[in-house]
Amino acid sequence: MLPAEQLPVLSWSEWQPLPAPAGPGNAEVLAETLDGGQAFRWNRQPGDVWFGVWSGCVAEIRLTKYGCQWRAPAVLRVSVSKKIIRYLAADQDPAAQVDRLPWRSDAHLARCLQAFPGLRILRQPFGETLLGFLCSATKQIVQIKQMMALLARRHGAEIVPGIHRLPTWPELALLTEAELRACLLGFRARYIHQTALFLAAHPGWLEETEGLPYAEAKARLCSLPGVGEKVADCVLLFGAGRLEAFPVDVWIIRTMGLRYGLQGWKPAQIAHFGRTHFGPLAGLAQQYLFAAERRAKKTRI
DNA sequence: TGACAGGGGGTGT
DNA sequence: ACACCCCCTGTC
Secondary structure (H helix, E strand, O other): OOOHHHOOOOOEOOOEEOOOOOOOOOHHHHHHHHHOOOOOOEEEEOOOEEEEEEOOEEEEEEEEOOEEEEEOEHHHHHHHHHHHHHHOOOOOOHHHHHHOOOHHHOHHHHHHHHHOOOOOOOOOOHHHHHHHHHOOOOOOHHHHHHHHHHHHHHHOOEEEOOEEOOOOHHHHOOOOHHHHHHHHHOOHHHHHHHHHHHHHHOOOHHHHHHHOOHHHHHHHHHOOOOOOHHHHHHHHHHHHOOOOOOOOOHHHHHHHHHHHOOOOOOHHHHHHHHHHHHHHHHHHHHHHHHHHHHHHHHOOO
């Protein structure tokens, strides 16, 4: 990612309040929302300002004592203002959703909800979310962000001077596997290349998938090379607003083992337990458990 | 400051 | 169960 001082000077709009029912309660929650594994194109600038890019949008976000604020490059102000609410799921009422989780009968969940007030699930562009999580296998956030940054800089259209969007799937289909490998993708390059060719051969397939019921959408995603259950659930949760999706990764396996006594359970068993125990908003619960477990690991608890 | 293991938010066979 | 691919991180 380009350091701020190397970015061409941009003319920014004024800071605008984000009309959110209940925004991130503190800086850590904002960081966890934007840079906690849902999205891979947000970077912290000096002064706790977050700089991010999604589809054709560029924005900065900060937390003040008056609440969450955003601004965009002046030329993008109108288009970003129309899209940022949906992207940040600020049109949802997270407090009401959280209240529907079984925290009354689950003390650990209650602690996690309290520990990250205002944490929310983003509503990212579907195609970009698929790309990001196709890159995520056995990679940590910082490495995935490097891949995304390289893909954007080398193969994505320039939105404003010096800032590029990610390549779209039709654009990815024009790249060779070698060009993808050069973006640090490793064995993931083949998955992305083959997925791009498939999508190019099936126009509308991705858009149709986004609109299907959860189970059908997940099955279709899982038919793509490099997409298994975990990746499919992440794409549906973070890129399609399907809060029933319950991605089971090593962090959730760890949490369910440590906090719920499910040591030795297989991922499919944990997925079943999670859907049953947490209900139709299991994915929201998952994000709180995930954030809490990452914090626990950082502080060696 | 630099080399060297070790391991990594998963999928496919 | 293990390969896939190779970058990051911690450590010496």
